[in-house]
Structures are given as structure tokens and as C-alpha cells.
Amino acid sequence: MYSNSLYLGFRARTVKIIIIVNIVVFILIHVFPTGIIHLLGFTPRELIFKFKIWQILTYTFVHINLWHLIIEMLMLYFFASQVENSWGRREFLLYYFICSLASAVPFLIFHFNTFSPLIGTGGVIFGILVAYSLMYPDDVILLFFIFPMRMRQAILVFAGIELLTIISSGDIYSLTHLGGGIGGYLYLKSEFLRRKMIYLWQDLKHISKNKIFNKEISREQLDREVDRILDKISKYGVKSLTKKEKKILEMKSRYTEDRC
Secondary structure, three states: OHHHHHHHHHHOHHHHHHHHHHHHHHHHHOOOHHHHHHHHOEOHHHHHHHOOOOHHHHHHHOOOOHHHHHHHHHHHHHHHHHHHHHHOHHHHHHHHHHHHHHHHHHHHHHOOOOOOOEOOOHHHHHHHHHHHHHHOOOOEEEEOOOEEEEHHHHHHHHHHHHHHHHHHHOOHHHHHHHHHHHHHHHHHHHHHHHHHHHHHHHHHOOOOHHHHHHHHHHHHHHHHHHHHHHHHHHHHOHHHOOHHHHHHHHHHHHHHHHHO
């Protein structure tokens, strides 16, 4: 997993851009501390009364503590890179925004009158961890860099820690982390159900002559793409495939079934 994560991290352009933006904002904050934090951090009253709608997303790029920044950027690099390379840039960015929005909701509800803004990528990262645990539940990670644990179990430990922190201290940041994770989970579950319905509908439909004709025309191009993808799998593994490449393999499989 670890060598593959390093390789995919280099390929995930969107994640790299997000990390660079976080670092740049961190530097700017220490040059213009008050102005940048209140401009980009999420303050509910500023969103409602001054319509600073960009804060719903930009607060995830704001960090004050260097150690906090390093930990969150490392988690983005190793986990978000895998997700982006599996889904593609557009779907990953949409999910990033959904987790950002879901993470901001508890802060909006319980800290509406506060003038201290919500900052940090914690809620989004929790959502990404949820996505990763659904995609690769049997991947083994080193929990706290010490304990080897499968991802399906590790995500429950993370959630339990956040929940205990909320119960014991009422920490709003732990609540926003859970908000991001729950929002991401609900979104992904609805997407999985929708995709299953689409596949079921495609299986029940009769293939029209026009579709068969189009497949005949593109068969040579499809075979070339499949050969390239199979070479990629042999070198880097199935997890290196993008969403588009997985669809091409599925198309080839359906085409073969139709010809039988």
C-alpha cells in the first residue's frame, strides 16, 4: 500500500494543488494574521449577513499551527490521492466541497454567534477517510503510526475518538469532523445506490442496433485502450486505475457479452 500511495500521490494533481494552496495560505497568515483568517475562515454571521459564501470552502485552507498543517497535509497526500486517482478530478472536487459543507453545518448551528472562525481541513479529511474505508476496507494502515489495522476498523476508531471528545469536552471541532464524515458517508451511499440502479437498468434494456453498430466502429480503438490499461494494471495494480479507465474495462466486458 505505502509504495503505491507514494506513486499515486505524485499523480494526483488536484491534491497537490490543494496542499500547495494550504502552505501558501499558512505563510500569508503569518504575514497578515488577522486579515487572512477572518477573510477565509468560516464565520456563520459573516456568511448570513455579509454573504461571504466563499468561506464555506476557503476555511479548509486555513491553518495556524505548523504541526497541525503537516499532519493534515500528510493525510491528504496519502488518502486523498488514492481517492482522486480512482474517481477523477471533477468527482473528487465535488466530494471535497460536500465534505467541506457538511463539516461547516454543525459550526453554523451551534456557534452561530461566535466571532471566532472555523478553520482547518479536519472535517474534509474525515470525509476522505470515510470514502477510503468504503473503497479499500481491507487496506492495512498504521494507526497513530504504531498499530496495524484494517481501514474498516480504523475508521470506527477515529469516529469513536471524535465522539468521546465531544461527550467529554463538547469540542466543536470534533463535531465538525464528524459532520464531514457523516456528510461524505451519506453522499457516497446515495451515489452507490444510484449507480446500482443504473447498472440494473442497463442490464434489463435490450441493446439497440445503433449501439451495436457504434461498438463495431470503435472496437479497434477500444481494444487498444484495453491493452494499455492491462499493461498499467500489471505495473502498478488495479488501484492505479482512474474512473474513466474502469469504465473502459466495463465497456469491453459488456461488449464481449453482447457478442456472445
